[in-house]
Structures are given as structure tokens and as C-alpha cells.
Amino acid sequence: MIRGWRLLPCALLLAACGGTGSRPSLTIAINAGVEGDALKAAANEWAAHNSTRLEIVELPYANLFEKELLDLTSRTGAYDVIMMDDPWFPRLVENGSLAPLERQPDADFLTSCLDVCREPYRTGTYYALPYVGNSQLFFYRKDLFDRYGLAEPATWDDVLNAARKIGAAEKMYGYVMRAAPGNAAVTDFMPLYWAFGAEVFDASGRPALATTEAFDSLRFMLELGKYSPPGYTGFNADEVSAHLLQSTAAMSINWPAWIAAMDDPARSKAVGKIAFAQMPSARRKGVAELGAWLLAIPAASKNRERAANFLFWATEAAQLKQAALRGNPPTRRSVFLDPALRARFRSFPAQLASLETARPRPRTPHWNEIENAFGLYLSRANAGSVSPEEAMRRAEREIAAIVQRGK
Amino acid sequence: MKALIKYVLAALALTAALAPVYWLFTISIKREIDQFASPPLWFHFQPTWRHYAASFSDGSFARYLWNSALVASVSTLAALALGVPAAYGLARLRWPGGWSAKIGFWILSTRMLPPIVTIVPLFLMMRSAGLLNSRVGLILIYTAFNLPFVVWMMQGFFREVPRELEEAAMLDGDSRMGALLRVILPVVRPGLAATAVFCVIVAWNEFLFALIMTQTGASTTLPVGIASRVTQYEINWGAMSAAGVVAMAPVLIFAAAAQRYLVRGLSLGAVKG
Amino acid sequence: MTRSLQRTWPGVPWVAPAIALLLALSIYPLLYAIQVSFTGRAGEFTFSHYVRLTQDKLFLQALGQTLLYTAVALAIEFVLGFALALLVDSLPRGRGFFRAGLLAPMLLPPVVVAVIWRLIYNPQFGVLNGTLRAMGFNPDALTWTSGESSAMASVILVDIWEWTPFLFLLLSAGLQAIPQEPLEAARMDGASSWQIFRDILLPLLKPVILLAILLRAMDLMRIFDQIFILTQGGPGFATETISLYIYRTAFRFFNFGYAAAMSFLGLALTIVFARWLMRLMKVER
Numbered sequence: 001m002i003r004g005w006r007l008l009p010c011a012l013l014l015a016a017c018g019g020t021g022s023r024p025s026l027t028i029a030i031n032a033g034v035e036g037d038a039l040k041a042a043a044n045e046w047a048a049h050n051s052t053r054l055e056i057v058e059l060p061y062a063n064l065f066e067k068e069l070l071d072l073t074s075r076t077g078a079y080d081v082i083m084m085d086d087p088w089f090p091r092l093v094e095n096g097s098l099a100p101l102e103r104q105p106d107a108d109f110l111t112s113c114l115d116v117c118r119e120p121y122r123t124g125t126y127y128a129l130p131y132v133g134n135s136q137l138f139f140y141r142k143d144l145f146d147r148y149g150l151a152e153p154a155t156w157d158d159v160l161n162a163a164r165k166i167g168a169a170e171k172m173y174g175y176v177m178r179a180a181p182g183n184a185a186v187t188d189f190m191p192l193y194w195a196f197g198a199e200v201f202d203a204s205g206r207p208a209l210a211t212t213e214a215f216d217s218l219r220f221m222l223e224l225g226k227y228s229p230p231g232y233t234g235f236n237a238d239e240v241s242a243h244l245l246q247s248t249a250a251m252s253i254n255w256p257a258w259i260a261a262m263d264d265p266a267r268s269k270a271v272g273k274i275a276f277a278q279m280p281s282a283r284r285k286g287v288a289e290l291g292a293w294l295l296a297i298p299a300a301s302k303n304r305e306r307a308a309n310f311l312f313w314a315t316e317a318a319q320l321k322q323a324a325l326r327g328n329p330p331t332r333r334s335v336f337l338d339p340a341l342r343a344r345f346r347s348f349p350a351q352l353a354s355l356e357t358a359r360p361r362p363r364t365p366h367w368n369e370i371e372n373a374f375g376l377y378l379s380r381a382n383a384g385s386v387s388p389e390e391a392m393r394r395a396e397r398e399i400a401a402i403v404q405r406g407k
Numbered sequence: 408m409k410a411l412i413k414y415v416l417a418a419l420a421l422t423a424a425l426a427p428v429y430w431l432f433t434i435s436i437k438r439e440i441d442q443f444a445s446p447p448l449w450f451h452f453q454p455t456w457r458h459y460a461a462s463f464s465d466g467s468f469a470r471y472l473w474n475s476a477l478v479a480s481v482s483t484l485a486a487l488a489l490g491v492p493a494a495y496g497l498a499r500l501r502w503p504g505g506w507s508a509k510i511g512f513w514i515l516s517t518r519m520l521p522p523i524v525t526i527v528p529l530f531l532m533m534r535s536a537g538l539l540n541s542r543v544g545l546i547l548i549y550t551a552f553n554l555p556f557v558v559w560m561m562q563g564f565f566r567e568v569p570r571e572l573e574e575a576a577m578l579d580g581d582s583r584m585g586a587l588l589r590v591i592l593p594v595v596r597p598g599l600a601a602t603a604v605f606c607v608i609v610a611w612n613e614f615l616f617a618l619i620m621t622q623t624g625a626s627t628t629l630p631v632g633i634a635s636r637v638t639q640y641e642i643n644w645g646a647m648s649a650a651g652v653v654a655m656a657p658v659l660i661f662a663a664a665a666q667r668y669l670v671r672g673l674s675l676g677a678v679k680g
Numbered sequence: 681m682t683r684s685l686q687r688t689w690p691g692v693p694w695v696a697p698a699i700a701l702l703l704a705l706s707i708y709p710l711l712y713a714i715q716v717s718f719t720g721r722a723g724e725f726t727f728s729h730y731v732r733l734t735q736d737k738l739f740l741q742a743l744g745q746t747l748l749y750t751a752v753a754l755a756i757e758f759v760l761g762f763a764l765a766l767l768v769d770s771l772p773r774g775r776g777f778f779r780a781g782l783l784a785p786m787l788l789p790p791v792v793v794a795v796i797w798r799l800i801y802n803p804q805f806g807v808l809n810g811t812l813r814a815m816g817f818n819p820d821a822l823t824w825t826s827g828e829s830s831a832m833a834s835v836i837l838v839d840i841w842e843w844t845p846f847l848f849l850l851l852s853a854g855l856q857a858i859p860q861e862p863l864e865a866a867r868m869d870g871a872s873s874w875q876i877f878r879d880i881l882l883p884l885l886k887p888v889i890l891l892a893i894l895l896r897a898m899d900l901m902r903i904f905d906q907i908f909i910l911t912q913g914g915p916g917f918a919t920e921t922i923s924l925y926i927y928r929t930a931f932r933f934f935n936f937g938y939a940a941a942m943s944f945l946g947l948a949l950t951i952v953f954a955r956w957l958m959r960l961m962k963v964e965r
Contacts, residue, residue: 027623032635056467057623059635062912066931071622073934074534078622180826180915231803234826234915242804369933376917405935413771420764421781424845428784430807431796443805446814489698496694503688510695517706521902521950523923524943527716527936528709551705554698612789614905619931630791634909637795644799651792662787663780 025053026306028081029068032058034257035132035293038326039083042314052306061085061183065368072097077300080307083131086116086292091365093119093127099297099304101126103312112358113292113331121363128296129315131323133331135358136191136288137350139244139262140251142275144170156195156220156280159251163227166250174227176249178235181379186371188253189378190289190361193217195282200362200370200399207403209374209396210389213283218381218388220282225382233383244270253279255291256329259347276350290358292331329355366406373398428655435459435648442644458645459653468650470624471632475654478542478628479610482549486606487599489550490557495587497558498565499573511562518555522615530619540622548616553606560605564598565591604665608658629654717940729941739942741917742925743949745832749921750900753839758893760840761847768848769855779852786845794909797838801825801910825911831918835907842906843899847892854888894957901950922946 028043030036040056047054057079059067068082072092084092092098105114105126113130115122140153144166153159163174178184193200196217202208225232229243241258243249247269261267262274279286295314297307313319320330324341329351335341336352345351361367374395381391434442436454444452462468493514497507529548530539538544572594573586581589592599614630621627627635633654636647685692720726733739768778785793800808801824809819824834858881866876882889904923907913913920913928920928922942930939 055623055625057627060637062932063618063635067622069934070530070619070931074531076534076539076622078540181917182914231823231827234823234831236826239804239826246804372928372932379915410772413767417767417771417778420767421778423841424782424785427796427800427841428788431792431799434799443810447807447810489701493695493698496691500691500694501688502691507691510699514698514702517702519898519950520706520710521923521943521947523902523904523926524713524940524947525706525709527930527940528712529705531712532709547701548705551701554702558698608787612791614789614791614908615927630789630905633789633791633795637798637909644805647795648799651795655788655792658787658789659784662783 023051023053024303024306025055026080026303026310027055027057027078028083028310029057029059029064029071029079030083031064031085031293032060034327036083038323038328039131039295039314041326042319042323043310046310046313068092072298072300075298075300077298077302079298080301080303081310082296082298084128084294084296086290086294087361087367087371089116089128089294089296090119090121090363091368092296094365097299098127099299099301099308101129101311102308105129105315108317108332108334109315110331110333110355112290112355112360116290116292116360116363117294121360128294129311130292130331131295131315131320131328132293133329133351133355134255134257134291134293135329135351135355136253136279136291137256137259137276137347137354138251138279139254139258139274139276141166141270141273143273144250145275152275152277153251153280155286156192156282159280160220160224160227163224163251167227170250172247173229173243173249174251175224176228176235176240176243176252177221177224177232178237178240179221179225179233179379179382180236180375182372182375184236185375185378185382186361187289187291189217189221191253191279191286192221192282194359195280195284195286196220197283200374201364207396207399209392209399214392215389217282218378218392221378222382222388233379244274256347256351257327259345260327276347278350278354288354288358290355290360292360364403366402369402370399373402431648431651431655434644435652437645439645458649462646462649462653467624467627468629468632468653471627471629472653474542474626475611475629476657478545478549479607481542482546482553482610483603483606485546485550486553486557487603490554491561491592491599492584492587493554494558494561495565495591498562499570511558514555514558516555518552518559526616526619529616533620539620540626542626544620545617545626545628548620549610549613552613552616553609556609557602557606560598560602561595564595568594600665604661607661611654611658713940714944716936717944719937721937729938730945732938733941733945738917738920739922739925742920742922743946745919746901746903746921746923749832749836749839749903750897753836753843753900754893754897756836756840757844757847757896760844761892762851764844764848765851765855769852779849782848783845785842786849788842790842790905791909793838793842794906797834797841797906798825798910801834825919826915829918831911831915835910835919838906838910839900839903843896847896850888850892850895851885854885854892857888858884890958894954897957898950898954901946901953 026043026047028039030039036058040058043054043056046052057067064083065085065088068079068084068088069092071078073095075097109130110133113133114126117126117128117130118124119127138153140162145152145162148165148169150162150165151158153162159175165174166172167174177188179188193214196213198211198213198217199208208214229249237255240252240254241261244252244254244258245261245268259276263271265271279288295311297304297311301307315331317332317334320332320335321338321341324330324335324345330336333352336348342348362370364370377386377391377395377398380386381388386394433449433452435458436456437448437452438455438457441448441452497511502510533539533544538547568591572590573583576586576590577583612630613628614634617628617631618634621631629650633647633650636643636650717729718725718727720728764782768775768782771778800806803809803819803823803826806824808824809822812819812822823830825831862880862884863876866880902923903921904927907919907921907924908927911919913924926939926942926946929935929942
């Protein structure tokens with residue numbers, strides 16, 4: 001009896017040390033979401049055509065960053081192609097962790113998208129190619145605006161005014177935003193912050209959050225919060241969109257990825273009623289925040305050439321058109337101007353205008369930690385546990401400490 | 408009358424314990440429109456197996472399942488292979504100066520180490536050994552994880568067995584190891600089974616080490632695979648629930664089958680050990 | 681020489697392989713981690729991480745939240761678990777059935793538990809708010825894990841659901857192991873149930889109670905899995921425990937040295953806490 005049992009562990013051990021195939025392979029780390037889905041589909045196509053064994057690793061946003069950071073810094077070479085959100089770029093490109101591109105991207109790509117793929121920003125070598133050209137749009141219920149004689153909001157005061165009016169007249173919230181501490185709060189706050197003339201870092205690179213502009217912008221956010229659903233201090237993207245879809249809120253900053261859902265009768269109670277405007281202005285002209293997804297190749301990858309081939313193929317105009325049909329805003333001008341796509345996506349002109357002038361978040365390798373601290377105080381200020389001035393001052397101190405520690 | 412109240416209370420407790428589990432199961436077999444219907448549908452809905460098909464259609468979930476099963480079973484066998492002799496040695500053989508208790512306590516204390524303390528060094532060690540993103544690496548870690556528990560539990564069981572048993576076998580010419588395998592182990596079989604079941608459950612459920620040590624489908628286990636479905640934006644509730652049911656089914660089946668041994672095993676280990 | 685060694689230490693070859701594995705995979709990493717906690721960014725020896733610990737308000741907050749979580753969860757789990765153990769033990773029939781069913785939550789993978797409760801807690805689509813809505817209430821203000829003030833309570837509730845069975849199991853086992861004669865004798869002497877409970881049952885169960893509390897407390901102090909999936913420490917910092925903060929520092933901010941220093945302080949505190957607990961119960965171990 002014992003003898004037979006002894007065979008089982010040996011068999012299992014052999015099975016555990018499973019071997020790998022001998023076909024060429026490509027491992028891609030993607031974001032679990034609509035952006036990753038498009039890349040997944042494209043990758044499967046490419047792999048079939050090139051008889052390559054494909055391995056897709058799909059991870060949620062935060063964990064994707066952790067895994068990629070770990071892989072790049074310890075040079076494990078587990079991934080051949082990685083998807084990254086543009087704010088991660090300064091951190092991931094450090095210490096030669098990414099392979100520089102051997103070919104130069106062509107001029108059809110939008111400059112704002114290409115700029116974030118270079119180290120140093122805007123002028124240096126290319127380390128990535130832009131795959132998804134996301135920049136924020138201002139979503140608003142045109143039907144309700146028409147009903148109450150309101151024009152498309154051009155300034156944040158217009159927005160507050162409309163929120164007040166609509167919130168009082170209809171059984172819904174005038175505005176909805178996400179203020180969950182961290183990425184959610186900061187991402188929705190940046191356009192407002194910039195519109196009031198505030199900056200995260202001043203000209204000499206020091207954190208500058210304790211300025212009057214900064215205080216004013218946060219105070220305005222709290223004012224807007226009065227017309228938002230309770231609990232917004234814990235909202236993430238899906239809560240915000242749920243309110244728009246369920247027709248319980250009239251306006252919000254949002255990303256183009258949600259446009260398809262807004263016009264989907266199976267999911268939306270506001271089909272065809274939502275319009276998309278540029279970011280409202282205040283003291284400065286409104287500018288959207290850039291949220292591009294980039295594709296890059298880890299330096300430790302064992303399949304760099306194959307990865308580069310895939311990268312350039314996936315960002316060709318024809319492929320980006322396919323990705324657009326799957327819900328991903330493109331990064332090439334020609335694709336935005338494609339008549340078939342313009343007919344299909346009524347928001348494309350607005351998106352192109354937004355993307356061309358979009359601003360990326362501050363280019364610093366510590367952005368993750370900074371966003372964490374900044375978002376924490378933003379959320380606290382919105383929850384009322386700290387005053388706006390105090391929140392900004394503490395955020396500034398914390399950010400200064402983060403930068404100092406990183407030196 | 409008093410008995411009836413007791414049964415009602417016990418039934419309430421049982422419902423509280425099992426209702427969430429049942430709810431997960433219903434989400435996994437409901438169509439999307441029914442999943443978030445208001446009022447919530449507990450029984451009256453049309454079932455569909457679509458989510459299970461979708462979960463397993465792209466092949467990755469089957470892989471995670473296989474990885475989990477393999478890693479859990481091999482690491483348990485390894486933990487038993489190392490831990491049973493150690494427990495026997497500590498329980499039965501002579502140890503000068505109270506060393507038996509000292510070593511036993513020291514082995515048990517390694518179990519008290521929070522995983523977060525050793526995870527970074529282990530990651531670096533595994534990387535140097537080329538065992539990152541491999542099932543073998545996970546097996547090693549889980550074996551070390553479960554070893555203290557095996558030693559602790561089996562020590563208690565061995566102490567219950569009368570010495571005459573193996574002494575008789577050894578008088579007949581058997582070696583001590585032979586006596587252990589042929590005479591003692593069959594006697595402590597329930598305890599051994601309970602210990603084995605616990606080890607499998609711990610390895611099957613483990614999350615943190617698997618999260619850090621695995622990078623691709625080559626080694627990703629089921630818990631990590633499920634967690635990766637929880638996205639920032641839309642959560643695919645159907646697929647996630649289906650995966651969750653698959654992840655918990657073996658555990659529940661195992662536990663139901665070994666329920667009697669589990670209670671007896673824990674009571675001996677906890678009360679006597 | 682070996683023969684006399686073998687005579688005095690016959691157990692060594694039996695224990696050696698196990699100890700070797702533990703040395704390699706538990707002790708060595710521990711020592712390595714200690715070294716890392718004293719290593720600065722450029723590889724130099726430094727106390728800076730430990731110094732920073734004394735000023736880090738976030739660490740203190742995480743510590744406080746961990747202690748709160750531990751205390752509340754442990755107290756409720758213990759009382760509930762004990763009550764259930766007494767209840768099930770006193771049932772005339774079907775004890776095994778109830779015991780098997782009540783065990784289920786603690787055996788589930790913590791990931792699955794987190795998924796289940798995310799389903800339940802979701803403010804728009806979850807069954808909790810859905811049921812409340814169906815009953816006519818407006819649960820919009822009940823944001824459970826999304827709200828900064830309710831997140832901690834929501835997360836503790838999940839822990840109670842998941843781990844009360846553990847205490848139930850241990851205390852059940854303890855109840856089964858105690859001799860029945862003193863109880864019978866006391867009952868025949870006319871003692872009330874409360875008197876039997878307080879004067880006979882509790883003292884007999886003391887070792888098991890201490891073990892149960894100790895084991896559970898240690899596991900609570902290093903809680904990670906469920907909170908990671910449920911809230912990732914959020915909203916913001918509301919449910920951040922020590923383990924989560926260490927994880928965040930190590931893998932998101934990539935500061936291994938500081939993470940190592942924090943985990944040692946956490947470990948030291950856990951050991952102190954455990955010894956205090958044992959002294960509180962006044963049992964020698």
C-alpha cells in the first residue's frame with residue numbers, strides 16, 4: 001500500500017516541473033478593462049498570423065503597476081510587452097529598465113501622445129508607443145440643459161450654476177464626481193486645479209500647493225460636492241458612470257471609454273441625451289488631463305525584436321481603427337479623421353480637440369506616492385474632516401517629503 | 408419547547424453562515440439582468456451556465472485551477488514527508504535537557520512570522536535561484552509554511568499512541584522507521600488525514616505569496632487569478648462568481664467529507680498539544 | 681564520536697530535514713530582512729528607516745486601525761463563537777450537521793470571501809442595499825466599504841462572518857473534551873446554569889480559551905487578504921492595516937528598507953501583545 005502511494009508524489013512532482021513549448025513566444029501584460037480587451041484581441045490576431053505562442057497576463061490597474069515595477073526593477077524578463085498608464089512612465093523608465101525604440105514613430109501620431117513616450121519628456125529618446133489616446137471630456141445632459149435654457153458650459157461657474165438649477169428642479173443630482181482617495185480624486189480634480197491657475201510643482205520644481213489658486217480650486221470642488229450624491233468621497237469611476245447611466249446625475253468629468261456605455265440601451269437610461277464638451281475654463285483656459293495608455297518593452301525581455309514588431313503593428317492606423325471600434329480612442333490623427341469612425345462615434349471631433357491640447361500629469365517618478373498623498377487630503381477635505389487650506393498645506397508638506405526622500 | 412428555540416437559533420446561525428455562499432452561487436448562474444434585479448432574486452430566476460463556460464473558455468482559468476491543485480497537493484505531501492518524521496522524533500525519541508520542547512516551540516514560532524516580513528527576501532532568493540514564476544518555487548514556500556503545523560499536530564497524535572506498539576514491531580526485527588510506517592501511521596490515520604486536509608486548504612487558499620511570486624499563467628494560482636478579475640472599472644460579476652464557486656467547491660467538499668476528523672483532530676491538537 | 685552523539689541525540693536525523701527547510705525559508709529570510717531594514721537607498725548602513733517610523737503619522741494610523749480591528753473583531757468573534765459552541769453542544773441531535781455547515785465560512789479562500797462581500801456590499805448592485813431598497817428604505821447613504829466612516833465597520837463585519845466559525849470550532853472541541861462528571865454532580869446538587877458555567881465550565885476551558893484568543897489575535901494583527909481585495913486599504917486610508925501599509929510601501933512605492941523596518945516593528949509589537957495577553961489570562965505556558 002505504501003509503495004503505490006510513493007509513486008504518486010513522484011508523478012506529481014514531475015508534472016509540477018512542467019516544460020514549455022518550443023514555439024516562439026510573446027508575453028503581454030495588459031490592463032483588465034476595455035483598453036486591455038482591445039489589445040488582447042489584436043494580440044490574438046497577430047499571434048495567429050505569426051504562429052507565436054501568446055501569453056496574456058491581465059491585471060487590475062493598481063496591481064498591474066506593482067507587477068510591472070517588480071518585473072522591471074528585478075529584471076526578471078517575465079513580460080515582453082507591457083501596457084502602462086502614462087503617469088507610470090517616469091518611474092518605469094528609470095535605470096534603463098525599458099528598451100529604447102529602434103524605429104522612430106511617424107508623424108501621424110498626435111504630439112501630445114508621443115511626448116509622454118519620451119525620456120526626457122518631449123525631447124528625449126522614445127521608449128514607448130501610445131496605444132490609447134484618452135483625454136477627459138465633460139459629459140453633460142444636453143436635453144436637461146436645453147429644457148432649462150442653459151448653454152453648453154464654458155466655465156466652471158456655468159457648471160455650478162447648472163448643477164444648482166437642475167438639481168433643484170429635477171429629482172437628480174446636478175453633478176457627480178469621484179473623490180475616493182488616491183488616483184480617483186486626483187484625476188478628477190486636476191482639470192479644475194489647472195483651470196484655477198494652480199500647479200503641482202512651480203517653475204523651480206518645488207511643490208506649490210499652498211497657493212491662493214490652489215485653495216480656491218479646492219473650495220470650488222467642495223462647493224460642487226454639495227450638488228453631488230452623498231458618498232462621492234468614496235466614488236470610483238464605476239460609481240460615477242453608474243449615476244450618469246441611471247440618469248441620477250446630470251454632469252461629470254469622464255473618460256471617452258464610457259461613451260459607448262452611455263449610448264447602449266441595455267445599460268443606459270440616457271441614450272443619446274449626453275453631450276461632450278471641452279473642459280470648462282476658470283481663470284485659465286480649460287485643459288483636459290491626458291490619460292494615455294502606452295506600450296513598451298522591458299529591457300530584460302528575451303524577445304525584444306518580436307515585441308518591437310508587435311508594438312509597431314498594433315499601433316498602425318488599421319489596427320488603431322480596429323481598437324477604436326472596440327472602444328479605445330486612437331492616438332493617430334488619421335484615425336480620428338476617418339469618416340467611417342466619425343459617423344459611428346459622434347464624440348470623435350470633441351475627443352480630437354481635447355486630446356490635441358491635453359496635459360499630462362506632472363512627470364515625476366514619485367507620481368504614484370504623490371498621487372496617493374494628494375488624493376488622501378483631497379478626499380479628507382471633501383469629507384469635511386479637514387479645511388481646504390489645511391488639506392493643501394499638508395499635501396504640500398507630504399509631497400515635499402516624498403521628493404526629498406527620493407533624492 | 409426549549410429544544411425548539413435552540414434549533415431555531417442554530418438554524419438562524421446556519422443561514423447567516425451559508426446565505427452569502429449561496430448568494431455567490433446564484434450570481435454565478437444568473438443572467439446579467441437578473442444579477443442586480445431589485446428586489447433581489449433568491450430563488451426565482453432562470454439559470455444559465457454561460458459564466459462558467461466563459462470563465463473556462465479562454466483556458467487561463469483551467470490553468471490556474473491546475474496550478475492550484477498541483478501546488479497544494481505536492482506541498483502537502485512534502486510537508487507530511489518532512490513533518491511526520493520530525494514530529495515522531497520529537498515525540499518518541501530521547502532528547503536531553505528538555506530540547507524536545509525547545510525545538511518544538513521554535514518550530515511552531517516560525518509559523519507566527521507574518522508573511523509580509525519574509526516576502527521580499529524570499530522574492531529575491533527565488534529570483535536568484537531562478538524559481539520565480541514557477542510552481543516549484545511556490546511548492547517550496549508552502550511546504551515551509553505548513554511544516555510547523557504538521558509537526559505540532561502530529562506530535563500530539565503520536566503521544567496518544569502507546570509505546571508498546573512500535574516496541575513490539577521493533578522486537579520483531581523492524582527498524583524504527585519501518586515501525587513508524589507500517590504500525591504507527593495506520594493507527595494515527597484520522598489525525599494524519601485531518602492534518603493533510605488542513606495543509607491542502609491552507610495552500611489552496613493562500614494569496615499573498617502567490618500574488619508576489621507568480622507573474623504569468625505558468626504558475627498563477629486560483630486565488631490570484633480571481634483577484635485579477637476585480638478591476639477598477641466594471642467588475643465582471645458573473646465570471647468572478649463562477650471562478651469563486653470553482654475555487655471554494657473543493658474546499659467545501661473536502662471539509663464536508665472530513666468534518667468528523669477535522670473536529671477530532673483539532674480537539675486533540677488544541678486541547679492536548 | 682558519531683555513535684555517542686547518536687546515542688544522546690537519537691532524534692536529530694529525524695528532525696534535521698524539517699529544520700533545514702525552515703532555516704532556509706523562514707529564518708534566513710528573516711535575517712536578510714533585518715539587514716535590509718538597516719540599508720539605505722545607496723546600500724549604506726543607516727538607522728533612517730527606524731527614525732522615520734517614529735514620525736510617520738500614517739504608520740501610527742495603520743497601527744491604531746489594526747489594533748481597533750483586532751480588538752473589536754476578536755471580542756465579537758469570541759462571544760459569538762462561544763455562544764454557538766454552547767448552543768450546538770446542547771442540541772440533542774444533529775450536532776454534526778450544524779457543525780459542518782457552520783464551518784464553511786472559515787474554510788473558503790479569503791479571496792472568495794472578499795468577492796462574496798463585494799457583491800453584497802456594492803451600493804448600487806449589492807444584495808444588501810437591494811434588499812433594503814425592496815423593503816422601502818433608501819440606502820443611498822449606506823456606502824459600506826466605499827464610505828470612509830463605514831468602511832472599517834464593514835470590513836470587520838466580514839471578518840466576523842468569516843472567522844467566528846474558527847472560535848466556534850476550537851471552543852466546541854474544548855467543550856467536548858471536558859469531563860462530564862463535575863457538571864453532572866453540580867447539576868444534581870441544584871446549581872443554576874449560570875453557576876455551573878461560571879464556576880466549573882470556564883475554569884476547565886481556560887487553556888482552550890487562551891489558545892483560541894491567542895491564535896486569532898495573531899492572525900488578526902497581520903490581516904491582509906480580505907482587506908486587500910475588498911478595499912485595498914481604502915477609501916484612502918480608512919481600512920489600512922499594518923500589513924497593507926507595508927505592502928504598499930514595498931511594492932507600490934518601492935521602498936524595501938522602510939517596509940522591512942515597519943514589519944519588524946510590527947512583529948515586535950505582535951510579540952509584546954501576545955505576551956501581554958498571556959499574562960492577562962495568568963496561565964503559564
